[in-house]
Amino acid sequence: MRFLKPVTSLIILIVLTISLNTKFGSIPPLGKFFDPDAGFWANAELSEPQSAEFLLDGVKGEVSVYFDERRVPHIFAESKNDLYFVQGYITARDRLFQMEMQTYDAAGRLSERLGSRTLSRDLSTRRLGMPYGAEKAIEFIKQDQEIWSALNAYSDGVNAYISSLSPKDYPLEYKILDFEPEEWELIKTAHLLKNMTRTLAGGNSDARTSNTAMFFGDDFIEKFFTIKPELNDPIIPPSRVWDFEPLPVQAPDSIFEPALALELEEFERPEGVGSNNWAVDGSKTASGYPILANDPHLGLTLPSIWYEVQLNAPGINTYGVSLQGSPGVIVGYNEKAAWGTTNSGTDVMxxxxxxxxxxSKQEYWHDGEWKPTSMRIEEIIVRGEETVLDTVFYTHHGPVSEFKSEINEEGNPSYYALRWIAHEPSNDLKTFFGFNTMETFEDFREAGSHYVAPTQNFIFANSEGDIGIWITGKLPNKWKYQGRTVSDGSDPLYDWQGWIPFEQNPHIKNPERGFVSSANQESAAEDYPYYLDDDSAPFERGRRINELLEEMEDITADDIRKMQMDNYSYHAATILPEMVDWINRERLSDAELEILAEVEKWDFFNNSDLKAPGIFRWWWSNFYYAILSDEYNSTDASLRWPSRDRLVEVIQAEEDLEFFDNIETEEIETRERVVTDAFKETVEELTNAYGDFGENWNWGVVINNDVDHIAFIPGFGAQNLFSSGNSESINATRGTWGPSWRMVVELGPEVKGWGVYPGGASGNPGSPNYDSMLENWRTGELYELNFYKEPPMDYKYSLKFNTND
Amino acid sequence: MLLALLILILAFLLNLFLPWWSIAIPGLMFGYQFKKNGGASFGWGFLALFLLWGGQALYIHFANAGILSTRIAEMLGVGSPYLVILITGILGGLVSGVATLTGSLFSSLSKAK
Structure with a gap:
């Protein structure tokens, strides 16, 4: 018995140690995690980084990386391979966790690290054919010597960094989630690019449009979706003449109705994915040279989706933002030219x-015969649980998903195949590599001709004075409204019959008006001979940009910077005065009248220190919802909602629109009644959410702008940034979406750039550099970018790489 | 007092190179050697690592201007970075305390032989 005490004590010690070394649910292993030498404390940055030298296998010559005061790396190499090797190394050094997570997500492998909570995301990623698309891309890239060796060099660089790490050096998130970085495989770059396609071209409304047509009829479709708002102002000016003979395309006689009409649900592209770009030529600028501006609107996260970098080697000198996980610069400029991008809504899904x-699903009916399917077994490893196997059948259209009927009695499933541009063989990096070194508009065109997806409105300006814009991407040649609704998988007329020749994609060089621009609106006017889509962004930002540029003269880079922060709401300007006009004041209390007076005197700028923007936003959304929700909610089917700019036109024109009546009540509601109720509801809701009418109703509060951590770890993001803007303003900051990189480039003998993104170079939450640019991003200040032609003499610190051979 | 100091120094050295659980080793060793009673052994062992881990954490907290400890405090929902430091000290202290206790109990075993 005398052993009892010491042995019990020893057992307690062992149990305690093992428990503190084990992950329980989402709680990291506590002993390991709190260890001051190797746990999270080791990630606290205690001093500015110091210069260092490395000898590495893989680099052939000397590479120097100079970090400026914002810790932007400027990489100077003697060869392109060395350049991309070190770009991989440095990017991993600052952003490894994000690099890995983005590609786990794109490959449908999140559950391997995060457990079953991400299983449904992984399953849908696999069913979309994301890994399949990445594999096809890699096979295609292999045939391109330049890109293939750049990818190899880049991944070697990433791996050189990863293999230099011991567990205590792992980025903080690995310690929280308790896993280790794995070797970087080359295909991960393809995964990453497929993820961009999913983000930017991974939404459609086929099923919802089919449902809506079944439920409300074709007239409704015509009225709300086919007819475009009069204020639309397409990317390519309507004066453009299309002097080519379009390729023919054969349309079916009638439109197919899916078997499970009214039951299909799909991904919706959240509004906020959008962007602005514009370029003015020398006739409109103070310097006489073009100025180019770009602000891609994406999810705002810490760390940022972008990583700023300068790349310099013989034959290349470029500056801009890169995606972590991909070599090269994605948005930026070089010594001769600049480029930017916005997303295009072309229907490629x-x-x-x-x-x-x-x-058995071995054969499917197409073009009058049974054709064989192929099969792909997706294996999803789930941390702590059994591996999940999912068999996906592929037709020539693409991967098939199953939908079970909830309505009809047999409950027979129906099957839908996905035709998606992300499954096309693609080598999109070739385009960006082309941009990195281009000089002329011809170079720009050539680079763009290799691009597949996601369709982008690439904009161009160079020091010779040329500007231009090209809707770039591989575009299916469709008959009018093809793919707006669910297609018939057995009828070859519904197949993508061919492609629009790249030279016939909408584009323009040096237009007479002296500027080019895009803001995700429709690509070209009605007379453009091909059908591209019917779901572009509302006209508001595009029209505002064009009207401002039309009037501006002697433009400086600072004028452009201010324009990127323009908060004007075309949406409010077109509908708010009438909403105020329609309201029945007799039904409003004194307090409500005071609040109404606040919006009445508003000048339609979404400024953070005003109360009106928040009141209007809530009022409009309550009004919109009250008009349509009773009808839309009367079915379980998911229906397509009209865009706000078209609805505005309809309710302005039709005081007696039948939708004003609430079908759930006996009485007949009128426009006046609905807009007044919506206002009263708004006042009540805002009061509940923000207290009595006062400072706390300011838009900077109500906008609720959060920049969350990429894995939503509490404390690692920045909450409640008091911000101006809105989705319909050029400064499209809203919620967790907004301008993810603001860039202004002035062309000329010395190209000058300015920029900011909400974050910092370092992805380490324990570094002051992690969010150091956030405040300047919020207030709309830009940093002057250090674009060196020679290795700089003045820098914060440097890293030198030399061959180990 | 000397017991705590020796544990602290050795734990510091081991922890530099070995995984975190190596902090149990000095407690086991010196607890065995010093043969103090159970309460005192646990107390000194606890104190040593509470001071070591807590002290290291406190130093990092100040040298880092509290950037990381504040984020971790928010992540854990504990409100103050000082609580994060306190937890660090307690975790280290617990393991070392139990280890020292275990060492001392084994020493009483050999004494009785």
Missing amino acids: DWYEIRFKDA
Whole structure:
């Protein structure tokens, strides 16, 4: 018995140590995590980074990386391979966790690290054919010597960094989630680029449009979706003449109705994915040289989606932002030219109803015969649980998903195949590599001709004075409204019959008006001979940009910077005065009248220190919802909602629109009644959320702008940034979306750039550099970018790499 | 007092190179050697690592201007970075305290032989 005490004590010690070394649910292993030498404390940055030298296998010559005061790396190498090797190394050094997570997400492998909570995300990633698309891309890239060796060099660089780490050096998030970085495989770059396609071209409304047509009829579709708002102002000016003979395309006689009409649900692209870019030529600028501006609107996260970098080697000198996980610069400029990008809404994702011969799904009906499917088994490893196997059948359209009926009695499933541009072989990096070194508009065109997806409005300006814009991407040649609704998978007329020749994609060089611009609105006017899509962004930002540029003269870079922060709301300007006009004041209390007076005197700028923007936003959304929700909610089907700019036109024109009546009540509601109720509801809701009418109703509060950590770890993001802007303003800051990189480039003999993104170079939450640019981003200040032609003499610190051979 | 000091120094050295659980080793060793009673052994062992881990954490907290400890405090929902430091000290202290206790109990075993 005398052993009892010491042995019990020893057992307690062992149990305690093992428990503190084990992850419980989302709680990291506590002993390991709190260890001051190797746990999270080791990630606290205690002093500015110091200069250092490295000998590495893989680099051939000397590479120097100079970090400026914002810790932007300027990489100077003797060869392109060395350049991309070190770009990989440095990017991993600052952003490894993000690099890995983005590609886990894109490959449908999140559950491997995060457990079953991400399983449904992984399953849908696999069903979308994301890994399949990445594999096809890699096979295609292999045939391109330049890109292939750049990718190899880049991944070697990433791996050189990863293998230099011991557990205590792992980025903080690895310690919290308790896993280790894995070797960087080359295909991860393809995964990353596919993820961009999913973000920017991974939404469609085929099923919802089919449902809506079934439920409300074709007239409704015509009225709310086919007719475009009069204020639309397409990217390519309507004066452009299309002097080519379009390729023919054959349309079916009638439009297909899917079997499970009214039951299909799909991904919706959140508004906020959008962007602005514009370029003015020398006739409108003070310097006589073009100025180019770009602000891509994406999810705002810490760390940022972008990583700023300068790349210099023989034959290349470029500056801008890169995506972590991909070599090269994605948005930026070089010594001769600048480029920027916005997303285009072209419809490159369609659903096809599939008829299988039998339950084995080995054959499907197409073009009058049974055709064989192929099969892909997706293996999803789930941390702490059994591996999940999912069999996905592929038709020539693409991967097939199953939908079960909830309405009809047999509950028979229906099958839908996805035709998606992300499955095309692609080598999109070739385009960005082309941009990195281009000089002329011809170079710009050539680079763009290799691009597949996601469709972008690439904009161009160079020091010779040329400007231009090109809707760039591989675009299916569709008959009018093809793929707006669910397609017939057995009828070859619904197949993508061919492609629009790149030279016939909408584009323009040096237009007479002296500027080019885009803000995700429709690409070209009605007379453009091909059908591209019917779901572009509302006109508001695009029209505002064009009207401002039309009037501006002697433009400086600072004028452009201010314009990027323009908060004007075309949306409010077109509908708010009438909403105020329609309201029945007799039904308002004194307090409500005071609040109404606040919006009445508003000048339509979404400024953070005003109360009106928040009141208007809530009022409009309550009004919009009250008009349509009773009808839309009367079915379980998911329906397509009209865009706000078109609805505005309809309610202005039709005082007696039947939708004003609430079908759930006996009485007949009028426009006046609905807008007044919506206002009263707004006052009540804002009071509940923000207290009595006062300073706390200011837009900077109500906008609720958060920049969250990429894995939503509490404390690692920045909450409640008091910000101006809104989705319909040029400064499209809203919620967790907004301008993810603001850039202004002035061309000329010395190209000058300015920029900011909400974050910092370092991805380490324990570094002051992690969010150091956030405040200047919030207030709209830009940093002058250090674009060196020679290795700089003045820098914060440097890293030198030399061959180990 | 000397017991705590020796544990602290050795734990500091081991922890530089070995995984965190190496902090149990000095407690086991010196607890065995010093043969103090259970309460005192646990107390000195606890104190040593509470001071070591807590002290290291406190130093990092100040040298880092509290950037990381504040984020971790928010992540853990504990409100103050000083609580994060306190937790660090307690975790280290607990392991070392139990280890020292265990060492001393084994020493009483050999004494009784």
